Amino acid sequence: MPELPEVETVRRGLEPLLRGRQVTGVEVREGRLREPVVRRDMARLRGATLTGIRRRSKYLLLDTDAGLTLLVHLGMTGRLWVSDAGRPRQPHEHVVLTLGDGRQLRYADARRFGLMHVLHSDRLEAHPRLRDLGPEPFDPALTGDSLYHVTRARRVPVKNFLMNTRAIAGIGNIYACETLFRAGLHPKRQVRRVGRAGWERLTTALRAVLQESIRAGGTTLRDFYNAEGGVGYFAVALRVYDREGDRCERCVSTIRRIVQGGRSTFYCPRCQR
DNA sequence: CGGTGGACCTGCTGGC
DNA sequence: TGCCAGCAGGTCCACC
Numbered sequence: 001m002p003e004l005p006e007v008e009t010v011r012r013g014l015e016p017l018l019r020g021r022q023v024t025g026v027e028v029r030e031g032r033l034r035e036p037v038v039r040r041d042m043a044r045l046r047g048a049t050l051t052g053i054r055r056r057s058k059y060l061l062l063d064t065d066a067g068l069t070l071l072v073h074l075g076m077t078g079r080l081w082v083s084d085a086g087r088p089r090q091p092h093e094h095v096v097l098t099l100g101d102g103r104q105l106r107y108a109d110a111r112r113f114g115l116m117h118v119l120h121s122d123r124l125e126a127h128p129r130l131r132d133l134g135p136e137p138f139d140p141a142l143t144g145d146s147l148y149h150v151t152r153a154r155r156v157p158v159k160n161f162l163m164n165t166r167a168i169a170g171i172g173n174i175y176a177c178e179t180l181f182r183a184g185l186h187p188k189r190q191v192r193r194v195g196r197a198g199w200e201r202l203t204t205a206l207r208a209v210l211q212e213s214i215r216a217g218g219t220t221l222r223d224f225y226n227a228e229g230g231v232g233y234f235a236v237a238l239r240v241y242d243r244e245g246d247r248c249e250r251c252v253s254t255i256r257r258i259v260q261g262g263r264s265t266f267y268c269p270r271c272q273r
Numbered sequence: 274c275g276g277t278g279g280a281c282c283t284g285c286t287g288g289c
Numbered sequence: 290t291g292c293c294a295g296c297a298g299g300t301c302c303a304c305c
Binding site (some may be wrong): 032036052075076077109110111112113154155160222223237261262 | 277
Binding site (some may be wrong): 002003006034058073074075077078111113114115129163165172173174175219220221223224241263264 | 296297298299300301
């Protein structure tokens, strides 16, 4: 579900609600996520004060003044939001942190593909989930030139490359498809066959599409909700994703769907070469 | 080494 | 109406 813009939307929504709040209670109702939630570790958050939230790739990092950071990944269907304590439980509500103001930070995840770990704040970089992540799309070190150079000997299709978090962090299926459309690149094109100009177009397109989506509050197709339970409005701006059979906005062709690495890819066979 | 395909888990949709 | 295959926005690992 959530890619970089959705996770960033959640981060921005949660930040003012969580910053400065003390964790007064921790309840793990269902610890069987993608990896087990360690109740002993979670309990150590009790008494700590949340000092801020960061995002790295599709991970959220909730920092505390206790030297501990709560690492959260939303998987495909994870939701994280702040609720009044009296509110009825939602389906699949697995973890609840009660806050000093009486409200609650709640985590729900129907498919349980998400993940939640308590880490030492000064050792985050060493954690296996964070260690091998590639540069953030908005990192100035990521340039068309840098991508051109790291892809010279590789045969992977450019779509798969974009979704590889070791190459670039935070890009999932929707934004990979949308970026390639805007850059005019065929999703099956091998990365070593993309020239300097292509990587420049791709880098520009990637940042534009992510920026626009963040501004719209992310894409809600099925399960995405922000920190207040609201939806994102970028779905109407998608030009190829989930538009198989539709007329291309730029030419007379029809949007196609193919499967790459077991995932749907949507593209315009005429605009993307 | 690099790349592909299957596995994890639940819920919804569309076709019969 | 009811059933079931197919599909879903992520990531890891075994295997070639």
